[in-house]
Amino acid sequence: MNELRGVYIIWYRDLLRFWRDRIRLFTAFIQPLFFLIIFGTGLSSSMALVSQQSEDYDYIQFMFPGVIAMIVLFTAIMWGISIVWDREFGFLKEVLVAPVSRVSVAIGKALGGATIATIQGTMMLVFAPIAGVNLSMTQVIPLLILMFIIAVSLTSMGILVASRVKTMESFQIVMQLLLFPLLFISPALFPVDQLPAWLGWMVRVNPVSYAVDSLRQVVLSHTEGGYPATLELFGHNMSVAEDALVILLFGVIMVTLAVRSFGRQE
């Protein structure tokens, strides 16, 4: 019971800080619009290829779920910095000396970061009409669930790094090194079915690929014929449920590693 209350208050504090930070709230709302305009108008002309793939959707509709994944990825994984921040300002000591287990602390942090990342992703959904995407309730609910499990696994990855890396600078460097491959070796902004074999394998190893694929399948399901399942694993085209399963599996591994690593620090 006390452990649950510990998880709750750590989660609550993260949300409270997010809510009280007006600048962050503002950027949370503006950023998606920004991405849509830049990527949408900038890339769509050079991505004629995608538009040729199907008559049912154009590039902006194609990359819209990719941008959702990108925002969730950035927010979730960077959330680990709040731990580095707390360590630097001493607040982490207050948490570590409290009578709740490190497991609860790490889980509270993972849920806090995941909730915020999901909120950011949801903001993006508001702009769906601009991208020419019409979403029904039967799409929004699966999207929310998918975003949340993606966010939990990626936040845990951030916590894993934060529990090992002690300074703000090195955390940022490690994160840059992780973020860009995760984003660009995924189907987020371009189709991956035409890639050379070696790169194709890297795409399949990247958990973010399954995140993007599942979101895209749901978002484009309203188009005539829907979005064809293109992410292939062992000669099998992944369905939304199977994608979700891969993310969940990755999430369980990340949460376990994060909790263990967080628990070991002095």
Added chain:
Amino acid sequence: MNNSIIEVEHLVKKFGDLVAVDDINFHVEKGEAFGFLGPNGAGKTTTISILCTLLKPTSGTVTLNGFNVQRQAHQARRSLGLVFQDPSLDIRLTALQNLKFHAHIYGIPRRVCNSRIEDVLKMVQLWDRRNDDVKNFSGGMRRRLEIARGLLHYPQVLFLDEPTLGLDPQTRFHIWDYVLELKHRENITIFLTTHYMDEANIADRIAIIDNGKIVALDTPQALKNMVGGDIITLKTDDNHTAREEIITLFGIEAKQDRDGISFETANGEEFIPKLTHDLNTNVISIGLRRPTLDDVFLKVTGHEMREENGGEAVDKRIWTMRQAGGRAGRFH
């Protein structure tokens, strides 16, 4: 033995080659105020960190409220409250939000939560500022808030690591007053570290720590008795000759430093007229004082407690204030 709330046996902590804590042993009784006195870098904070489960010892055992701090860290943590030397507040939240966080994470029953928060905030005089962000608080206000937070869950043992560092005398006085009242009312054991002498005086027993070792452990009075009577300080026209005269005339081991001569003697008041009568050197001034913990420290370690004298003036001021307020007896 049964009444000990903290038991430390052969505690050692090494950081690489540096031995920060060197085989120390002590027990703290339930309901006692126990002081750790020593200069910066003596090993006070390291010891407190081990006692609070934040640091693992190199060897030795520590038991807190019956729980081994290494194997049963979780249970031990429930029994302790901690006011850190370094700030540990979330400065982006309000005072109230900081305390609510603490109340939840320590599992304080919800029905007493708000009244306790109100109590501690009023105690440190921050009730009016409860909805202000901590980042707008001064150093003293932050410290007061941390002390309020440390007391919020009514711990069995309250650890205070230099809790009044950088505070004005009035606030320091107020905080110690409340801590002692709380100790009395709730039978809380207090473990404090300080390098302010007057603060160490509130302890029932004091361990003097130097270079990672406990060099003396007793009640403040017993420690002062070790010094052996009153301390007389003397300024004369020729300190060097005067010192030799004192040694030959009275057989007393007098010390000479740049301020003059100082020595210890029993019944100082009766000794002064004798001294001025017998001494041939012209005396400029004579001072008499009771031994302080500074003298004790000098006696057992052979060196001064602090090189810099920054805290001294404050110490004297607060001391006078206390005596004027008629509380001296209680703090002695």
